[in-house]
Amino acid sequence: xxxxxxxxxxxxxxxxxxxxxRCKPISGHNSLFWYRQTMMRGLELLIYFNNNVPIDDSGMxxxxxxxxxxxxxxxxxxxxxxxxxxxxVYFCASSRSGREVDEQFFGPGTRLTVL
Amino acid sequence: AQSVTQLxxxxxxxxxxxxxxxxxxxxxxxxxxFWYVQYPNQGLQLLLKYTSAATLVKGIxxxxxxxxxSETSFHLTKPSAHMSDAAEYFCAVSDRSGGxxxxxxAGTRLFVKA
Numbered sequence: 548x549x550x551x552x553x554x555x556x557x558x559x560x561x562x563x564x565x566x567x568x569r570c571k572p573i574s575g576h577n578s579l580f581w582y583r584q585t586m587m588r589g590l591e592l593l594i595y596f597n598n599n600v601p602i603d604d605s606g607m608x609x610x611x612x613x614x615x616x617x618x619x620x621x622x623x624x625x626x627x628x629x630x631x632x633x634x635x636v637y638f639c640a641s642s643r644s645g646r647e648v649d650e651q652f653f654g655p656g657t658r659l660t661v662l
Numbered sequence: 663a664q665s666v667t668q669l670x671x672x673x674x675x676x677x678x679x680x681x682x683x684x685x686x687x688x689x690x691x692x693x694x695x696f697w698y699v700q701y702p703n704q705g706l707q708l709l710l711k712y713t714s715a716a717t718l719v720k721g722i723x724x725x726x727x728x729x730x731x732s733e734t735s736f737h738l739t740k741p742s743a744h745m746s747d748a749a750e751y752f753c754a755v756s757d758r759s760g761g762x763x764x765x766x767x768a769g770t771r772l773f774v775k776a
Binding site for chain 1: 708769
């Protein structure tokens with residue numbers, strides 16, 4: 548299996564622009580997580596889905612952030628409009644969730660720089 | 663509510679020395695506990711996990727961790743550090759009351775000196 552795939556790997560944009568990050572989870576995994584990592588705040592859970600349904604979005608910073616999972620093999624995280632404080636590495640992770648809590652498999656991340 | 667505390671944001675050891683990274687957790691129900699490692703410019707990857715079987719859990723690369731309920735701890739150890747162990751390590755906790763949500767600690771960066 549190719550693992551969790553994220554694109555793009557790097558994104559540089561200007562303040563006010565729309566940014567869309569993409570994630571393809573591991574086939575057969577039914578939970579998907581979006582995280583943000585910065586030096587100041589560490590690793591933060593933004594939102595997670597189970598069977599394509601958003602379960603907990605309490606970590607989404609504000610209305611400028613939105614996430615979708617239209618099917619089991621694709622998810623997007625959108626920031627509109629972007630701001631310099633959104634600069635971070637964004638990770639997508641997936642897992643099999645059932646009776647047991649399984650490990651999460653992380654993608655390589657998208658490094659976002661907002662100028 | 664679940665929480666996890668990692669003691670020490672940075673730990674430095676000499677090559678060949680014992681590695682000890684500390685983690686304490688809080689959970690209202692029996693927890694699932696994990697240690698993940700992150701190498702530079704990569705995502706996190708699982709080192710080991712505790713799911714209420716044996717209290718001493720062995721992971722990859724010679725790491726192990728011991729679940730101590732009385733101390734609410736899950737410290738990570740390795741008898742002999744190698745230069746390739748230099749990375750950031752995250753302790754994480756999850757339980758059924760939190761759904762599938764996993765709470766990660768702040769991370770401990772391990773430095774290995776030659």
